[in-house]
Amino acid sequence: MEIFDKLFPPEEYARRTREVQQRMRKAGFDLIVCQDPANMCWLTGFDGWSFYVPQCVVLHVDAANPIWFGRAQDAKSARITTYLPDGDIFPFSERLVQHQVEHPYDELAQLIRDRGWGRARIGVEMDAHYYTARCHQHLVAGLPEARFDNNRDLVNWARLVKSPAELALMREAGQICTAAIERATGVMRPGVPQQDVIAAVLDTLTRGVPGAGGDYAAIVPLMPVGEGTSTPHLTWTDKPLPDNALAMLEIAGVRRRYHAPLTRTFHIGPPPQEIRDLAKIIVEGVDAGLEMARPGNTAEQVEAAWQAVLRKHGMRKDSRVGYPIGLAYPPDWGERTASLRPGDKTVLEEGMCFHIQSGLWLQDYGAAISESFVVGASGGERLCDAPRDLIVVS
Amino acid sequence: MEIFDKLFPPEEYARRTREVQQRMRKAGFDLIVCQDPANMCWLTGFDGWSFYVPQCVVLHVDAANPIWFGRAQDAKSARITTYLPDGDIFPFSERLVQHQVEHPYDELAQLIRDRGWGRARIGVEMDAHYYTARCHQHLVAGLPEARFDNNRDLVNWARLVKSPAELALMREAGQICTAAIERATGVMRPGVPQQDVIAAVLDTLTRGVPGAGGDYAAIVPLMPVGEGTSTPHLTWTDKPLPDNALAMLEIAGVRRRYHAPLTRTFHIGPPPQEIRDLAKIIVEGVDAGLEMARPGNTAEQVEAAWQAVLRKHGMRKDSRVGYPIGLAYPPDWGERTASLRPGDKTVLEEGMCFHIQSGLWLQDYGAAISESFVVGASGGERLCDAPRDLIVVS
Secondary structure, rough: OOOOOEEEEEEEEHHHHHHHHHHHHHHHEEEEEEOOHHHHHHOOOOOOOOOOEEEEOEEEEOOOOOEEEEHHHHHHHHHHHOOOOHEEEEEEEEHHHHOOOOHHHHHHHHHHHHHHOOOOOOOOOOOOOOEEEHHHHHHHHHHOOOOOEEOHHHHHHHHEEEHHHHHHHHHHHHHHHHHHHHHHHHHOOOEEEHHHHHHHHHHHHOEEEEEOOOOOOOOEEEEEHHHHHHHHHOOOOOOOOOOOEEEEEEEEEEEEOOEEEEEEEEEEEEOOOOHHHHHHHHHHHHHHHHOOOOOOOOOHHHHHHHHHHHHHHOOOOOOOOOOEEEEEEEOEEEEOOOOOOOOOOOOOOOOOEEEOOOEEEOOOOOOOOOOOOOOOOOHHHOOOOOOOEEEEOO | OOOOOOOOOOHHHHHHHHHHHHHHHHHHHEEEEEEHHHHHHHHHOOOOOOOOOOOEEEEOOOOOOEEEEEHHHHHHHHHOOOOOOOOHEEEEHHHHOOEEEOOHHHHHHEEEEEOOOOEEEEEEEOOOOOOEEHHHOOOOOHOOOEEEEEEHHHHHHHEEOOHHHHHHHHHHHHHHHHHHHOOOHHOOOOOEEEHHHHHHHHHHHHHEOOEEEEOOOOOOOOOEEEHHHHHOOOOOOOOOOOOOOEEEEEEEEEEOEEEEHHHHHEOOOOOOOOHHHHHHHHHHHHHHHHHOOOOOHHHHHHHHHHHHHHHHHOOOOOOEEEEEEEEOOOEEEEEOOOOOOOOOOOOOOEEEEEEEOOOOOOOEEEEOOOEEEEEEOEEEOOOOOOOOOEEOOO
């Protein structure tokens, strides 16, 4: 038995490579260096938790396939998870790991020179999470004749429209997420230690649903409680859930690195009318956004539709109301391209996927009832099927 | 009830601040910018999964406390998790999140100028995971009169010796890790879907042990199976465990962000003698390393003791055999300072904690039986108490 089923057939990776090369020609790059783990996986299938050391895929505009560059002990992972020929899997010297003076990207520069690309116009991912200031410094120093520019997330933009095979994984991810919200609803009670709720949620997210095992999410379950709901990114503590309080749970179902995130707001004990009302406003706003999310409309129009509902109720949200989702690695399941916010003129197409994050973080509390959706002919189609209201438990 | 118990009393943070300021004076820095989430937490207590956007703590050499800089919606998290005065919690404008032209660090530069530090000698963390090339570019452009240099992980080095309060958390983390290895041993069987093993492990890691709830780990459970054991960083698939195969499990018990990692090697079905022998060599090598890990000895001496055992048996390991552990956030639970490898002359002191990662990744398979330990008067004291041998399940 094979230990690993590659994620997509070779033709899918070839198609992606050619599409990215077209974008490179248009942007004027001979070579791109991709350190974003999601871009590495999308271009080659490479999968493994090795992104804490410098690694990348390098794609030349005329090459048949990308080159994988990484730590020697991870080269075998590249052999297992990708179709790349052995000659295009390039391990760097082990002694360079966390070396104080030298750096793995000294050898990357050498590799690029050896391939005859030392004078290339090179596009790097200036703001990718793991492309550190020092990675850039060593790469630039090692290629004095090359011309560097920010490739402005060129591969991330290529990922925006999902293929049918990707959408199938997104829908499975949505089913996994729905199951985990149901599990959370079953275990959240006054006095239950917070970590026991999270343990149950992680259990369901990891087991998955029949026929579709779960994968790890780019963000752990977030669960602010009480006043903590006024800020979005607190994780659990080991305190018991209070008798009467709000709690928010933000999680993603993940199927083979493809994410369907969702936020639901719970009230432990009978909720005040003000919070019931807030939940209804949020769902009304999300529905307006989903309705607007049709091919041909823009990202900012989706936000405007949402904001119009808030305005009608005398409210507003300052932060963006959503972002594209798909293949992701820690620390973020957003794709860092379009944003559902004023000024974003990205034109929606069928097969784009977004998380409409309807969170309102007010002075002393907050609430969110979000949806992951795919842009379809008649609007945003929800990937999950969790209750669309404040969830009251007691 | 308070929703969050701060991790340490204010005096502990004050002591850390003064210690870092001493190191800054010695290194010639007026100001440091710390984006490593573990450094942010260690200096202030700040905790939350917001490190996917630019954020940092800034410490001036003469200041009473650091300044927190981050996204507006996360400023409330800083108020909940730290003792910082409101005037030293500085939110950046929401519209700068993933902006294509402007950057949050434009406002960080403004803040530094406003405080009168525009001509400071500034130490930045050039190789911290989230300090991207673009963060550095905008910060440098916004402070044309400042002098920038790599602070060479100055705060990470200050974290190397753990306080008694930190060691108490490390020991609890060790107990959680031990419990999870026991749980894995109970569920690993031929035919069990891999994700069900991981779900059980995550359940135990998250619930924790009586009196000590679990926290999320900086790395998800790694579980290469079969030939996958020849490379260290593969995660689970949803294939069933084979009838007769090796599997490795690398996990960390985590207590309030403090990590005790451990790797154990399992054989499903009766193991070949060659693998039994390899396991014994590894444990003998780890014991030699632990014995050498006394105050006054160096990091490289620990590695040499381990390597001598391998050599005796006709083997060797090219990669470093260990790294310091403690407070950590994704993507890595190592502290990125000392390494147990040739040439590292770091002198061990009581209270330093390391993971001796004894993994041998051979051509077709691998094995590891690692230990997390604290340097004590008579050698490395193990933080976990899991079986020290090949674990055979069937």
